[in-house]
Amino acid sequence: MRMAELSAATGVPVPTIKYYVREGLVPAGRPTGRNQADYDDGHVRRLKLVRSLSEYGGLSIAVMRDLMQRLDNPEEHDFDLLGAAQKTITEHREASPGTDRDQAEQELAELVARRGWRWEPHHPATRTAIGILASLHEVGRDDMVEVLDSYAAAAELIAETDIRLLGDDLTDRERAVEIVVIGTAVGDTLIAALRRIAQATLARRTYPAERAGQSR
Template structure:
């Protein structure tokens, strides 16, 4: 297909596609003349992956280049490829060094050790968790740490489901795409479901008056 067709099929403007080619994110098309090139479904799939990493994963172009470099490295074990993607999905690093951050960091390190997770507190996700817990301490909800093991139980179930889905894929680029979907979109799905259940649980615990009013209106 020509670049115009690739643009139409993916919704990515032609100048943007050319930019990705210049930056090495997208391979060049096969030249058919000095000013024309053909692109394949492989280019389309790579372009969609780039957009997923950019738009859904929130990665910068430089980070995407690192991820795609891992994907294209045949000597890189699949676990390392998946790790390269997951490590780029966290938020920006923060240098907070207050008492809340120190306490949260210690809690996260202890949680990782207690759960036997094969990771380290230097992992970007651990940093995200540390910042979230520190923020809770600052607003007077430090007791939330009492729920961490409950959250960890749920997280392990969800992570196993994510990786079971990833394990059904064969090609490495499909594995990476699955990690983006499972980690980012899956997180959005889980959070949305969590909010729905919060509404239901709140209604069941505290909404008896509201339920009675609703039944009364229906009866009227």
């Protein structure tokens, strides 16, 4: 397969493919001559993965490069790989200074204890959650912190599905990482979309007729 065919098979413009190869997101083709190379289904697959992660997962080129280099490096242990993959796509944003993060941290720790989850204070997701809780207090939305348990129950339901999807077969590295990465990054967007659709329905049910939280 030549580059034009690769481009046609994926819908990604040729210069963009060149850019991705340069950035290490997609492996180079197998050279067949001084200025000719051969691409295969693996390239098509990888390219579609990159597009999905970028379009629906919102991952940056730099994050994806990290991920793909880990994936292409056979030295990396499989289970570290999955954990690392999960952490890589969880960008940690520290709370703005001046915020009361201690109270938020304690609230989250208590929630984690109530649910019987593991408390991992340095996990980027933990740091993000703490930042959000602190931020919600700042903005005066303490009521949202109070219903945290409801959100946590839903999150656990989602996570159970995620783990079920991963299954037992972790022998295919590329496949396993794909499951984790797509499931997590694209899954976030999917869940957000489903949430909005459900919201629209429930809003109409709660505030019927012209009172509904819907235009028109």
